[in-house]
Amino acid sequence: MGPRSGDPVALRLMERALDAQGLRHTLPRRTILEVVAAMGHPFTPSELTEQVAQRDPHIGRASVFRLLQLLRGCGLVERLHGPDGELYTLCLATEHHHHVTCTVCGRTATFSLEDDAAVGRAVERIGYRMDHHVLQVFGVCPACRDQEQPSLPPEGPR
Amino acid sequence: MGPRSGDPVALRLMERALDAQGLRHTLPRRTILEVVAAMGHPFTPSELTEQVAQRDPHIGRASVFRLLQLLRGCGLVERLHGPDGELYTLCLATEHHHHVTCTVCGRTATFSLEDDAAVGRAVERIGYRMDHHVLQVFGVCPACRDQEQPSLPPEGPR
């Protein structure tokens, strides 16, 4: 196994979800799953593809996108709208929630609104019926907040 | 002028905004501005490029993207995260607001939350300091709601 295989809980959840869909176990899928589970932060497709190629250069780009789509369908991977393009992230939360992304280090956390239904009511006021909504927040995480005074902010991905 | 030139108010606002930045008046810019002002709904870059080419096939794709970026910088054009990729939209509202997009016809309206600050408080609860947030709602507009029962829903862009 090793640390390179990422969160074993996430790994198991993803494999089970694929099982539940009657999908086959293959080596490329296993490899990509491990890389996704090892990703600590939201990632771009090219970052993921790069890391996958590091483990097995034979795995095609298409298979990476295909699995990303399957995982999104299972609700285990989400696509976030970063200010600088789309980002994918492993997210095991099951209840309705939203994401905050630290603009300094890229760390992403989830949160919920106390009154989430307020959004639906707001659009009802103008005659729309809400289907779903996406809320994406950008800010500074607690860790980066602490190190704010020093000349240079700590660097990190994205 | 003609109907093809789009909302003259929007056109004037955009030209003034570019003026304010010390930017030059050129024919390509004028043409693209007119097309943007004539767009009734959110549009993809390729839709815009197509319409621009219809008026003047010599105008390059790069100039279209360049102007889109300038207009976004002025706050007159926004990029929305559609479920099917990014969309640009002319939006003259100045106060903080959000967008609802009709999943049937593509029509987009703006709205505000009664308690917008609730978002900031929600992320503060987990230690983050909010910088800004993006809320995108998808639903059904009043017009499309009425025509819901008939066998086929009315078609429309995106």
Place this chain on the structure above:
DNA sequence: TGATTGTTGATACTTAGTATCAGTTAGAGG
């Protein structure tokens, strides 16, 4: 009018994402 500087279109490149398709393989059932 002429110089300066912003702007333009062509070209090329990167990344996201989808579509095809012929070859391969997981794994069910015998």
Place this chain on the structure above:
DNA sequence: CCTCTAACTGATACTAAGTATCAACAATCA
């Protein structure tokens, strides 16, 4: 175990978004 087939694969190719360069060009101003 073997066989068969549907699922899966990587290669290839394509479209679209977006950015970077750069030489030619033109809006503005002295």
